Amino acid sequence: MQAMDIEKVNSMDFGEFVDVFGNVIERCPLIAAAVWSQRPFSNLEDLEKHFFAFIDGLPQSGQEGILRCHPDLAGRELQRGTLTAESQREQRGAGLTSLDADERLRLAELNAQYRARFGFPFVLAARLSDRAAVPRELARRLHCPPAQ
Template identity: 45%
Template sequence: MAERLSLEAVNQQGYEEFIQNFTNIVEHGMLIAGAVWSYRPFRNLDHLHQCFCDFMDSLPAAGKQSILRCHPNLAGKLARRGQLTSESEQEQASAGLSSLTEEQFSQINKNNATYREKFSFPFVICARENKVASILQGLETRIQNSEELELQTGVEEVKKIVYYRLLDKIQDASSTNHPKL
């Protein structure tokens, strides 16, 4: 893991340095990091997290769908090829997705395809808060949702992912609460 940054150091970063350090807080989110940079100075980790969340909430549906489309399928082709971002690789491994049985892999692959076909974006869930069984259950349950509900649910899961990635990035994080999602 890279060296963690103090909030003071984050607030002093220029635009390019901030982008370099925060592009994958939201998966492949260079534009989001660029927008959030302008909200400096950040009072604490919760304020920084809220800035990311507020920006995502301000987007129209098409922008929110784009955020979800930047996420890889869980245990998908990119994972099998070793082409995930380091953040996604660690998160998927922590959920047990890097050591699936063939049956689990087949089930998750089938459900991922059904989900993506229905919604046109991948299933996103905060892997750090789940293990294989709950991910499989979540996929089966959420496939039944409306597109509007699933878009909202997916973005809320991204917000959880953002929270944990910020905890990894910021030292002495004075977070007062888990995201209210």
């Protein structure tokens, strides 16, 4: 993706802004729609700050709702080819698109356990991980309180 300067961001109309930033938070274009009204942004870090502030201002149920919008890692949506382009890129970068059958089964089991325990899917920045670290981190977080 090409870097964007803040003047370009600030000059975007509502539709363009939501088209560009609507999936910054997985499948939550409403957040981009709300952040648009906070223009002008002083810099890209200020823009990012507004996304975080919106999420932080939500009640816990709203924050959990955002998590529920995320797909399972290496889950059905990956297998069906229905992931967003961003999720597809992240999961491919983490090696989750090339798991063998045993690895897929193990991850599916962990995903199901996590969802059953917490009520939402396991979420992490897949682009910062790899195919061995994802199930390891998922297994570790199964034993953490929900706030972590």
